[in-house]
Amino acid sequence: MTRLAIIGTGYVGLTTGACFAHLGHEVVCADIDERKVERLQRGEIPIVEHRLDELVAEGLRKGNLSFVVGAAEAVKDCEIAFLCVPTPQGEDGSADLSYVETAAREIASLLPYEAIVVNKSTVPVGSTKVVERVLKRPDVRVVSNPEFLREGSAVDDFLRPDRVVVGCDDRSAAIAVGNLYDKVRAQIIVTDPASAETIKYAANAFLATKLSFINAIAAVCEGVGADVNDVVVGMGYDKRIGSEFLRPGPGWGGSCFPKDSRALLKIANEAGYRFDLLAGVITVNDEQFDRVTDKIRVAAGGSLEGKTVAVWGLTFKARTDDLRDSPSISIINRLLAAGATVQAFDPTVDAPKPGVPAGVAVCADAYDATKDADVLTVLTEWDDFRWLDPKVVAANMPGRTVVDGRNLLERAAWNHAGFTHLGIGR
Ligand code: UDX
16 A cells, blocks of 8 residues: 555546555545535546546545645655646647646645655656756656556556556666556556656557548548448458557547647657658548538538538547547537538537537437438447437438448438438448
């Protein structure tokens, strides 16, 4: 059992805190948002994240997970402090380190002797050294321990990781952080801090590359009359490629890929390498938003002006309520700019809220969103959409095309109800 302080209770901090408590550690989580802390103390989870409520409730019940306002309160008795604060995209594309630096400054004089500070936030390569400089504590070691948590399955990813990366030049600090994970029985990879920081960016950039690649192949499939689903199966059996993370879609988004790929471009540039491949990956993704918008335009009869588009799905992927950099929102913005009216439904969005563009009618029910629509489009892969009745939709809307940006719906059923089903790469 180790005494841990977690600074920041966003997706990463809250998952990290709840999971470490589940693994038996003594965890104090800190946030500057008093209302959020009050809610967490009552076991109320501010985000949609599978199993997180269960683990927080367990920690509160057992008494080894608590929530406090302010980092100072959390670190006073800790052995290891995790920095899990946001690193938003700065104006020039690089990650903004100011929250990390502020948190480090705040805890510097309060950390117990020989405590360890761990950076979990995704930070530019070299940030471990920045934190060391801010702390000015020769007795405190700083470790990079990047997270690889997917929203929607963050708890499972934490408790059953493919690997744990620990970046530190000091062996005993690396062992202390590695030991926190002994119950998860994952491969622990110990590197120098710069390599650990680079692993995080490289992994995300590679995954984004896979997605842009398959979306580009989907475009080729449409041109040559191939079916991308079959192409993925045929490629995936090659062990060197694998079939995971090759689902074509409306483009990739979320809180990590767009920000991290742009930050890596900047890091590479500053290091003297022009990363044209990654720039291409980002361009292909922006073009994917345009391609899906064009499909909807064609389905609407060649112009979106004055047309009504029903959109199923607003979040950047299913099983989260996160709208940050959602492909759905990028496409909706294009539809609105072209003069369309948008009626949207998402299981996690019951009213207009920050992130949903002004002018979008947020509907309480998937069928309501299709009322009088000229085109229906599916932009998030919520499983529930698969089971909706195309006959009810047909009775609701005059249009007879569904643009399925996730290849989610059963084509035969929709054809049977009189719809043309346009997928991605098929
Ligand atoms: C990602 C990384 O997977 C995770 O390791 C990292 O630490 C944080 O960023 P996340 O942003 O939660 O996780 O989402 P992820 O599941 O990776 O999906 C990212 C985007 O790619 C989403 O828009 C998703 O819809 C899209 N995607 C994913 C596809 O279009 N096809 C796929 O096959 C997989």
